[in-house]
Amino acid sequence: xxxxxxxxxxxxxxxxxxxxxxxxxxxxxxxxxxxxxxxxxxxxxxxxxxxxxxxxxxxxxxxxxxxxxxxxxxxxxxxxxxxxxxxxxxxxxxxxxxxxxxxxxxxxxxxxxxxxxxxxxxxxxxxxxxxxxxxxxxxxxxxxxxxxxxxxxxxxxxxxxxxxxxxxxxxxxxxxxxxxxxxxxxxxxxxxxxxxxxxxxxxxxx
Amino acid sequence: xxxxxxxxxxxxxxxxxxxxxxxxxxxxxxxxxxxxxxxxxxxxxxxxxxxxxxxxxxxxxxxxxxxxxxxxxxxxxxxxxxxxxxxxxxxxxxxxxxxxxxxxxxxxxxxxxxxxxxxxxxxxxxxxxxxxxxxxxxxxxxxxxxxxxxxxxxxxxxxxxxxxxxxxxxxxxxxxxxxxxxxxxxxxxxxxxxxxxxxxxxxxxxxxxxxxxxxxxxxxxxxxxxxxxxxxxxxxxxxxxxxxxxxxxxxxxxxxxxxxxxxxxxxxxxxxxxxxxxxxxxxxxxxxxxxxxxxxxxxxxxxxxxxxxxxxxxxxxxxxxxxxxxxxxxxxxxxxxxxxxxxxxxxxxxxxxxxxxxxxxxxxxxxxxxxxxxxxxxxxxxxxxxxxxxxxxxxxxxxxxxxxxxxxxxxxxxxxxxxxxxxxxxxxxxxxxxxxxxxxxxxxxxxxxxxxxxxxxxxxxxxxxxxxxxxxxxxxxxx
Numbered sequence: 160x161x162x163x164x165x166x167x168x169x170x171x172x173x174x175x176x177x178x179x180x181x182x183x184x185x186x187x188x189x190x191x192x193x194x195x196x197x198x199x200x201x202x203x204x205x206x207x208x209x210x211x212x213x214x215x216x217x218x219x220x221x222x223x224x225x226x227x228x229x230x231x232x233x234x235x236x237x238x239x240x241x242x243x244x245x246x247x248x249x250x251x252x253x254x255x256x257x258x259x260x261x262x263x264x265x266x267x268x269x270x271x272x273x274x275x276x277x278x279x280x281x282x283x284x285x286x287x288x289x290x291x292x293x294x295x296x297x298x299x300x301x302x303x304x305x306x307x308x309x310x311x312x313x314x315x316x317x318x319x320x321x322x323x324x325x326x327x328x329x330x331x332x333x334x335x336x337x338x339x340x341x342x343x344x345x346x347x348x349x350x351x352x353x354x355x356x357x358x359x360x361x362x363x364x365x
Numbered sequence: 366x367x368x369x370x371x372x373x374x375x376x377x378x379x380x381x382x383x384x385x386x387x388x389x390x391x392x393x394x395x396x397x398x399x400x401x402x403x404x405x406x407x408x409x410x411x412x413x414x415x416x417x418x419x420x421x422x423x424x425x426x427x428x429x430x431x432x433x434x435x436x437x438x439x440x441x442x443x444x445x446x447x448x449x450x451x452x453x454x455x456x457x458x459x460x461x462x463x464x465x466x467x468x469x470x471x472x473x474x475x476x477x478x479x480x481x482x483x484x485x486x487x488x489x490x491x492x493x494x495x496x497x498x499x500x501x502x503x504x505x506x507x508x509x510x511x512x513x514x515x516x517x518x519x520x521x522x523x524x525x526x527x528x529x530x531x532x533x534x535x536x537x538x539x540x541x542x543x544x545x546x547x548x549x550x551x552x553x554x555x556x557x558x559x560x561x562x563x564x565x566x567x568x569x570x571x572x573x574x575x576x577x578x579x580x581x582x583x584x585x586x587x588x589x590x591x592x593x594x595x596x597x598x599x600x601x602x603x604x605x606x607x608x609x610x611x612x613x614x615x616x617x618x619x620x621x622x623x624x625x626x627x628x629x630x631x632x633x634x635x636x637x638x639x640x641x642x643x644x645x646x647x648x649x650x651x652x653x654x655x656x657x658x659x660x661x662x663x664x665x666x667x668x669x670x671x672x673x674x675x676x677x678x679x680x681x682x683x684x685x686x687x688x689x690x691x692x693x694x695x696x697x698x699x700x701x702x703x704x705x706x707x708x709x710x711x712x713x714x715x716x717x718x719x720x721x722x723x724x725x726x727x728x729x730x731x732x733x734x735x736x737x738x739x740x741x742x743x744x745x746x747x748x749x750x751x752x753x754x755x756x757x758x759x760x761x762x763x764x765x766x767x768x769x770x771x772x773x774x775x776x777x778x779x780x781x782x783x784x785x786x787x788x789x790x791x792x793x794x795x796x797x798x799x800x801x802x803x804x805x806x807x808x809x810x811x812x813x814x815x816x817x818x819x820x821x822x823x824x825x826x827x828x829x830x831x832x833x834x835x836x837x838x839x840x841x842x843x844x
Contacts, residue, residue, distance in 0.1 A: 163456060167663045168440070192416075264568055281638075333642075334642070335626075347524060347527065352557075353507065354560055354593050355597055
């Protein structure tokens with residue numbers, strides 16, 4: 160529709176015949192600010208969304224994962240193929256999703272959960288960002304299972320939203336996750352758990 | 366339920382619709398409860414950020430920059446999206462946008478599409494157009510689903526079913542969902558019913574349709590902000606994704622999102638961050654839809670852009686904070702505005718987007734909307750991009766009055782007032798006559814005046830004039 164394109168662009172140029180010249184954008188807001196203990200703040204803010212949060216030492220991570228899966232009663236777990244092998248523990252069957260061999264949707268949907276890492280985490284807002292990079296998999300992998308167990312390294316946590324935006328590459332598909340799926344559509348009251356994973360558990364590793 | 370773009374066809378002008386809405390005590394109770402909840406939460410979420418005012422000013426400035434160079438940023442966005450494997454379409458109006466989308470859905474071989482909540486598609490009446498073309502559009506946002514299943518109209522930008530309470534929603538679900546015959550009215554159970562209802566549709570849909578909260582010109586990245594995960598489903602699982610977006614949603618750079626991803630969630634759902642934000646740039650092999658279409662819609666936006674005062678309405682990021690603080694909206698609800706854009710922002714956006722409809726009853730509705738306000742200014746104070754809504758309301762009111770010509774009751778009254786005030790003698794006489802109105806007052810208020818005064822007292826009480834004018838009192842006591 161080349162002509163519609165020309166028509167719309169022509170209308171815009173005509174509408175701007177007065178050549179509006181707004182003042183330059185002043186970016187005097189705080190890109191970063193002291194947030195105290197960013198790791199503690201992140202853990203607190205994630206928990207505010209009614210997600211489950213544990214802080215663990217790196218050496219204790221496998222036993223923590225095992226305990227979380229046992230507590231959850233998980234038997235069939237999904238993991239992206241590049242998830243560190245030593246994270247795949249517990250008395251569960253692990254199915255690996257790989258770019259060359261993607262798992263069928265029914266398999267993802269019928270699983271008990273998914274274990275991933277993340278790209279960046281934001282302390283002030285309690286947000287985890289996935290960028291389909293290492294240990295995160297394609298988007299469907301963290302969407303269809305009802306339980307998402309996510310490992311966040313302390314050095315991945317930044318204080319503010321602008322700090323996270325600066326680290327992310329928008330050429331990758333990105334998903335910002337702040338707590339489990341929720342809705343405020345009934346009387347503007349927040350209820351956790353609709354279509355996305357209804358259970359989010361975060362392991363902060365230091 | 367047929368509708369023309371932006372407004373609902375056959376909607377009465379605001380004062381008539383408001384009268385009906387005000388008589389609905391259930392509606393008023395539901396609205397007062399919901400808006401009070403969200404107002405308190407928003408204030409707390411905003412107070413957490415020490416630089417909130419600076420963020421608002423940055424948001425305003427970025428949007429003003431976008432609007433001043435809209436042609437540049439849109440062509441840049443088109444190039445970025447195309448370079449990353451997406452296809453960009455341009456639509457002059459609602460009809461053309463609907464035609465493009467219907468053609469794309471047919472080309473994908475789909476009879477049913479899953480939809481993410483989107484104001485742009487509601488504005489152009491896409492669902493109805495698809496239905497007329499033999500395609501079923503399934504709304505997947507919980508509130509949109511409630512509206513769709515209840516054969517109802519939306520009444521809020523963020524929470525279209527805000528006018529419904531939990532027991533009304535339970536009744537709609539029981540009547541329309543086969544597996545929900547005995548669902549309770551607990552919000553968690555209602556959400557579970559919606560999950561079951563939509564799960565299979567998500568897994569089998571060939572085409573997803575979304576709007577866009579932002580699109581980055583430099584990188585071609587499109588952003589959708591949501592809560593339930595229905596957005597992620599629609600944006601990730603179908604083979605084909607069609608995104609319909611108003612021209613003004615473009616932002617120049619990736620870094621601009623650092624401002625809007627702070628302003629929007631706190632203003633909208635009053636959260637530090639909404640549960641899910643999805644960002645994609647064109648097509649990613651092996652991850653998500655392998656065909657991506659971006660439809661850029663004008664539909665009155667360029668006409669709005671031409672108005673030097675009114676164009677600031679195009680800064681709007683659809684957060685709905687202005688609805689929640691508006692004393693008029695809180696009492697009448699959104700349906701009285703006769704448009705998908707209700708509340709203060711609707712009162713300035715709808716008349717501009719829908720201008721020149723050519724239909725007399727629609728024009729009467731559009732002219733009435735700028736008067737649906739007490740000009741208290743609460744909307745301007747909460748607006749995250751500092752749209753001076755009262756300024757635009759007054760501007761549109763003057764346009765509406767000018768359009769009516771020189772012989773309206775207001776014009777005649779103003780001419781008479783100007784004649785009276787033109788002479789001290791006539792003015793003093795008028796003041797003495799005015800004092801006589803005290804005779805019809807009851808308990809300090811005048812509730813009903815004879816015509817033409819009834820034009821005023823039909824909608825409001827008049828204060829009682831003083832027994833004696835200031836100048837008469839001055840002359841008597843100090844003269």
